Amino acid sequence: MAEPTGPAKPARRTPLHYLPAALRVPLAALGFVLNTLVHGPVLIAAALVKLLPIAGLQRWLERRLPAIAESWIAVNSAMMDGFTHTRFVIEGLERLRPDGHYLVLANHRSWVDIPVLQKIFNRRIPLLRFFLKRQLIWVPVLGLCWWALDFPFMQRATKSQLAKRPELAGRDLAATRRACEKFSHIPSSIMNFVEGTRFTPAKHASQGGNYRNLLRPRAGGAAFVLGAMGDSLDAVLDVTVHYDRSQPSLADLFADRIGTVRVRVVERPIPDGFAGANYEGDRDFRRRFQAWLNQIWLEKDACLDAWNQESA
Numbered sequence: 687m688a689e690p691t692g693p694a695k696p697a698r699r700t701p702l703h704y705l706p707a708a709l710r711v712p713l714a715a716l717g718f719v720l721n722t723l724v725h726g727p728v729l730i731a732a733a734l735v736k737l738l739p740i741a742g743l744q745r746w747l748e749r750r751l752p753a754i755a756e757s758w759i760a761v762n763s764a765m766m767d768g769f770t771h772t773r774f775v776i777e778g779l780e781r782l783r784p785d786g787h788y789l790v791l792a793n794h795r796s797w798v799d800i801p802v803l804q805k806i807f808n809r810r811i812p813l814l815r816f817f818l819k820r821q822l823i824w825v826p827v828l829g830l831c832w833w834a835l836d837f838p839f840m841q842r843a844t845k846s847q848l849a850k851r852p853e854l855a856g857r858d859l860a861a862t863r864r865a866c867e868k869f870s871h872i873p874s875s876i877m878n879f880v881e882g883t884r885f886t887p888a889k890h891a892s893q894g895g896n897y898r899n900l901l902r903p904r905a906g907g908a909a910f911v912l913g914a915m916g917d918s919l920d921a922v923l924d925v926t927v928h929y930d931r932s933q934p935s936l937a938d939l940f941a942d943r944i945g946t947v948r949v950r951v952v953e954r955p956i957p958d959g960f961a962g963a964n965y966e967g968d969r970d971f972r973r974r975f976q977a978w979l980n981q982i983w984l985e986k987d988a989c990l991d992a993w994n995q996e997s998a
Contacts, residue, residue, distance in 0.1 A: 702769050707941035714769045714940035718762060725758035726827045733834030748872060752813040755835055763805040770942045774806065778951030782810045785873045787918050789911055790814065791979075792925035793900055793986060794879035796934045799927055802947055803877070811923070812873040817862070817907065838865035862907075866914035875923075876915070878908050880979070886933070896980075899990035903983050909965035909975045916961025924952040926986045928993045948993055954982070 702710060729751060736747040766772065782788075788811055792803065807814060813835065820839045823829040833839075838861055869876060881901040883889065895902050912919070928948040931938060938944055957978060963971040 700768050703771065703942075707943075710769055710942070711937050711940045714765060717765050717769075721758060721761045721765070722827055722831075725754060725761075726831050729754050729758075729834045730830045733830075751835060755813050755831075756809055759804045759808045762801060763808060766801065766805060766939070769940050770944070772939065772942070772944050773946045774802075775946060775948045776806055776951070777949070778953065779806065779810055781953060782807075782923075782951075783920070784809055784811060786811060786875075786920045787870070787873065787915070788812070788875045788921060788923050789908065789915070789919055790875055790877045790923045790925060791880050791908055791982070792877070793927055793990075794881050794884050795927055795929060796884060797936055798929070798934050798939050798944070798947075799879075801936075801939075802927065802949065803925065806949055807875070812875045814875050814877045815869070816877045817865075836865070836868065838862065862910055863914055866911060870915050870918040876911050878911070880904055880908055880983075897983060897987045899994070900983055900987050903979050905972075905976050905979050906965060908979065909960075909963075909972070912956065912960050912975075913963045913965055913971075916956055916963075919956055919961075922954045922956060924954050924982055924986070926950040926952075926989050928990055928997075930997045946997070950989060 702713070705713070732747055732751055732754065736744050736751070738744075790803075790807075790811075792799065804814060815835065815837050817838050817840050818832060823833055823839055840861060866876075880903040882904045883901065885899075885901055889901055890897075893902055912922075926949065930945045930947075931943065934944050957974070959971065960975065963975075965972055965975065
C-alpha cells in the first residue's frame with residue numbers, strides 16, 4: 687500500500703483563518719454560491735449549444751463541459767483550503783488516470799463526503815458523476831448543471847409504487863442502461879455510495895449486521911453498472927472515507943472543527959465473469975457479486991476500526 691500522502695496544515699495562516707466561525711461559515715457559503723453562479727450559467731449555456739445537431743460541435747463540447755466543472759470544483763477546493771486547517775491524508779492516488787473509466791464505490795458518512803471526494807479526485811480521474819433522484823433536477827441552478835453534465839436522473843419508486851406500477855422499475859433500468867452506454871465511449875467515473883444513504887447510529891442499529899462502522903452495502907446498482915460497462919471499465923476504485931468527528935457537517939468543515947480527513951483508494955480489478963453479467967437474471971452472478979462486495983466491506987470496516995483507534 688502506498689504511504690499516506692496529502693497536504694499538512696497550511697504553512698501560513700490566511701486572513702480568513704482569523705475570522706470567528708460565526709463569520710467564516712456564512713462567508714464560505716457565500717463563496718460557494720458565487721462560484722456556482724459564475725460556473726453554472728457557463729455550463730448550462732454550453733449544454734444548450736450541444737443540443738444543436740452538429741456532431742463535431744457536440745463531441746468538442748463533451749470534452750469541454752467536464753473541464754468547466756473541474757474549474758468549478760478547483761475553486762471550491764481552494765476555498766476549503768483557505769477557510770480551514772483541515773488536513774487531508776490520502777492513500778492510493780498514484781496510478782489513477784484522467785482519461786480512464788472507473789466505477790467508484792465509497793462509504794457515505796456525511797454530506798462533506800462529496801466536496802472531499804471531488805477535491806481529491808479532481809483532474810486525477812474523469813469527473814465524478816452520480817445517479818440522482820429525478821426531483822433534484824428542480825434544484826435552482828444546480829439541477830440544470832447536473833443535467834448539463836449528463837448526470838443520470840432516476841425515478842427511484844417506492845416499494846408500494848412498484849407494486850402498483852411495475853413498469854416504473856423498467857424505467858430506471860432503461861435510464862441506467864442509456865447512461866452506461868454513453869459513458870462507455872468517453873472517459874468517465876461513475877460514483878456509487880453503496881450503502882444507499884448516509885451512516886447514522888440509528889440506521890446502523892436498525893440494520894444489525896456484521897459491520898461496526900458501516901451500513902450494509904446494496905449490491906444492485908453497482909452490479910448493474912459493472913454488467914453494463916464492465917468491458918470498458920479500467921478498474922473499480924474502492925474508497926474509504928474517515929473523519930476525526932463522528933458525524934461532521936458542512937458547517938463543521940468551514941468552522942474548522944474537522945482536524946483530519948483520511949481517504950484510502952484501492953484500485954481493484956474487475957473479477958472474471960462480472961462484465962456483461964445480468965444481476966437480476968443470473969443467480970450465480972448475484973451470489974458471487976454479493977460475496978465480493980461483502981468482502982470489500984469487511985476490509986473497509988477493519989480499516990475504519992484502525993483509524994478510529996488512531997484518532998481516539
